[in-house]
Amino acid sequence: MEKYIMSHKNKIVLVNGILVIVGFGVRFLLQNETLEVWSFILASILGALPIALQAYQAIRVRVVSIDLLVTIAVLGAFAIQDYEESAVVTFFFLFGAYLEQRTLTQTRSAIKELMELVPESALLQIANGKYEEVDVDDVDEGDVLLVKTGAKVPVDGHVLRGEGHINEASITGESLPVTKSIGSEVFAGSILENGTLEIQADKVGEGTTFGKIIELVEEAQDSKSDVERLIDRFAKYYTPIVLLLAVVVWGFTRNLELAITILVLGCPGALVIGIPVSNVSGIGNGARNGILLKGSEVINRFSKVHTMVFDKTGTLTSGNPEVADWQFYGNEKEKKQVFTYLGSIEAESEHPLGKAILNWLGDFDKVPVTETKVVKGGGVTVTVFGRQIAVGNLALMAQTGVTVSSAVKKDAAVFEAKGNSLVSLAMDGKLVLLLGIRDQLRPGVKEVLGQLKELGVKNLVLLSGDNQGTVSLVAKELDLTEAKGNMLPEDKANYIEKLQSQGQVVAFVGDGINDSPSLALSDIGIAMGNGTDIAIETSDIVLINSDFARLPHALGLSKETARNMKENIRIAIVVVLVLLGSLIYSSWMNMTIGMFVHEGSILVVILNGMRLLRYKVKN
Template identity: 30%
Template sequence: MKCKIMHESKGRMRVRFCIKRMTVRQADIAEYALSAVIGVTRVQVFERTCDVIIAYTCPREKVIQELSCFSFESEEKISLVPERTGRELNKNYEEKLAAVVIRRYINKLILPQPIRRIIAFIKAAKYIFRGLKCLLKGRLEVSVLDATAIGVSLFRGDFKTAGSVMFLLNVGDILDEWTHRKSIDDLARTMSLGVEQVWTKTADGQEVLVSVNEVRKGDMIVVRTGSMIPLDGKVVSGDAMVNQSSMTGESVPVHKSEGAYVYAGTVVEDGECTVRVENTAGGGRYDRIVKMIEESEKLKSSAEDKASHLADKLVSWSLGGTLLTWLLTRNATKALSILMVDFSCALKLAMPISVLSAMRDCSRFGITVKGGRFLEAVAEADTIVFDKTGTLTHSSPRVAKVIAFGERDEDEMLRLAACLEEHYPHSIANAVVAAASEKGLEHEEFHSSVEYVVAHGISSMVENERVLIGSHHFIIEDENCTEPDDERYNELPEEYSHLYLAIGGEVAAVICIEDPLRKEAAEVISKLHEYGISKVVMMTGDNERTAKAVAEKVGVDEYHAEVLPEDKAAFIRAEHDAGRTVVMIGDGVNDSPALSEADAGIAISTGAAIAREIADITISADDLYALVELKRLSNALMKRIHWNYRTIIGFNGGLIGLGVLGVLPPATSALLHNASTLAIGLKSMTELK
């Protein structure tokens, strides 16, 4: 594809495709194809100008190469695009809304009054039928109020008022449907796999790490504890407990063995399995996510539910007020003024839009939120629990030194450790693998199948000897491995975290991990206190000495050392029993129980797949200031929702009062009511401050 670079800065470029026009489909192909490039972090495509903005961390030459060989006709690129996309959705609703508005004004200008009246009766039939259907089911809801208002207007010969009410109801329905579909689409696409590489098994049984984009139908992939299944397929060997909540909503893991079908986006909680890939791309996963979200109550916050229920409850009061006004005044115009003003439109439209706007604002700061109720939980939270490693510390710790005991070689010990750790993505495991890579130590598979013990370590067999790697608690206390009689072992550097490697029941080496604190951690915790968090807690599997030092540096209110996953979850349950609202932040497999237990679980984007899957919110790993923005936006959302309540009730209540007094005629009341609804809806779409 011939392109022209319009602007460029470090890690970012704006290019223009040298074509006359770009269709929506072509824009989607460009966006999804370029986003699939490893190292490209963000892609924005503007079909009207044929411009593309690309943010990247990979070498610039790689981006240039991808652009130069890019083609809209490539089957491989086309297969990356889901069946439905947000761009296409927006265009469809924009066209639908424009058609309704244009048709309304053309009819008023061209059609004679008798024809317009016939059209009004035809259009009214839909609303009246909807109201009657609701009454037959024994319910008094908003549709009854709409049907009554339109029916009474037509009965009185007030076609102008009836037409205005139906037009504004139609616009409101389109906007409501648009926001609902848009929110579902946004969530479906943000719940993306985030898997760039996968272990494939070759014909001779070797495991090779390759890009997920290189996997083809029929290939064998290996998925282990804590990892996400990247593609649909059938299990050919192994046993695993798979968390399918993102697909089916099931609350407990499902056992998968040979012959079972597994879905992309589900997570292996325990065990491992080899999967034959059956679907490499397409809209199947998107469709399943959409179906799950549509059936899930996660999308709505309690504030949205409250608004919806309140709107329906007010229907009986509006009908009662209309009847009472007519009985007292015998004035149909005054009575009709109450019917023209209902609270439902604004309440049911403004609240979901406010939540969607907040979720959109969050995405600008690298925050993905799976539903409005979690923003509400963050706003109400008074307790926040931090995991230490990869959260308060950097998600990319590094190996400072390797201390080998006996006659063992340090590089050989590091090579063995990397061979085990590469299968279980975690910040410390990644550090070991990276250290081996920097030294050029190749670590092909030379061990049998590995077993991951959550929050403890890894066990495997090498040359008929059991090899263990993990924490001091796991190696020494649980497995009773022999400690070396070596002065260096007794004087391990206190400033490092320690990873123990044992061979044949003896500690063979200790890998010292440098895990520097995030420089912004202390300031972030201070800001969280300012925004209403009264209790900040740090929980870590590290020893008391290391935990205390970190706690003092970052300024947490309390800390707990040498904790297990169940200890974190138990602490959160105890806080709930004390009447507190708790937010948990973590990045590892061991944080999953606590993330699930919290009112809002927050995962770091570079953390384990299962942590991201279980978490309700995911934040960027770049820095912790995203937490401050999340709390600020959540507080601002609740402030906006409360303002919406007061404004809607106050303004519409005033219109009803003026109508009953005869100051405002029904048509004017309807116009002001609907205008205020749209105004509040538009304000709810603005950026939160």
């Protein structure tokens, strides 16, 4: 019976409302008091059933809920035979709950829209080279799949054959199609608008970028901030206090109508629902625009940020550096051999500078590399065919006992003046090669930083492992507050701690494994979406597809969401104070009007929160 009543709650609201209308219709049109009274009685009993059941369920877990206050108020109205009041109160309460649930469902539309984009099937290549439609859960890493025009890409992978244009709006928030050809990365949930692609699966199921987005958004929307937890605790104690107050008033005045009116007016519904609806709407807006905000507390902290610290490579720059200058100091006969050794060493590296060197070298015959030792913040030392080789910055050269000549120092200064990062190679204790590698700034990065300043960020700081010359050039071009080079991961973390000790709320933006300590330590860690998994896991905010231009939207949305939460708290408190004040200082306030205003206030805070779904940052 209990299950039946709760599953038909919406139908009960409808019948309850019809009976209330019939009661008033009979009063004014037929003037039949008996029929009027029975219409209100039936409406009251029917409406009270789901409310009383919810109150009972709450009591079983030792919670005095709003439903209990309304249940007692309805019983009280029955006791004084005010059936009109009890009928109207139950209708307003149930109809308000219905509107609340419906609008909250709309605010969670980001998850719903994402789930609708999850592909259900895939065309899998089988043994004879043909393709067979299978459930997407049956696809494994390494499988070869076919994606046709109009189909959703079922997994994360790379293109083996074909060319086409893919809409990646579900991943990046960007509606313009992206051209994909052999070797290009593709993401689950994106849509092939034209062309045909044969792809190989690299990540499947929940491990895909799209799967992680859904998981993170769900976790974020279900999280609670300190303010929400405080309000939950407040409501837990506030509701019994209202009940006790009503009992005390009845004990002193013997006015049961006044007592049950206090129960209705004191319901803290708008206060309890105001914060969650703002939180869910803000996170939903972010998800639609390629931004993952990991919870209400993250939004609150990010809205207070006034110092933003950036890594350079892959953050302010595109992350695709190129060798711009180089100088060879060794024996010309060994030049090819040196390049072969360098390529073989860098082939084992995932560092962006290593990839730039490999692109510059082109084809070479790889040789075995042994005894590899990584020197944090410096480079590597290895052995190749018995020869001791060090590859890294000039600090590594000094650390390994390599003498740097005046000619090398002069060239290094020239390279740095051009904004290059330096990579040197020493063989058997002698420096034989110096490379200058330069990365390009992201398009529009200066304008984005300008927007951040307009949104209230006072300090823009660059911390990088690159040399100070390169870092200073970037800082000057971008008009940054401060820039420090030659920073090891622990140096960055220490610097962030220093800023925090000065009372600054610090956000750090980075993308690499070496950024993870800073991402975790800062008040807000912001990871670029194509960064490492550990950087994304330790961060508070993720910019999907590393779209740096989304950063102002993320900050503006956080500020607006935090402001919206405060507005809803003020609305809820003011409504309760006005209702209680009206009860004391006026003669027109009654239980029906109180419930109408109470439910109206819930709808107001919900609609106010839903405004965040339409938020767009001003350019």
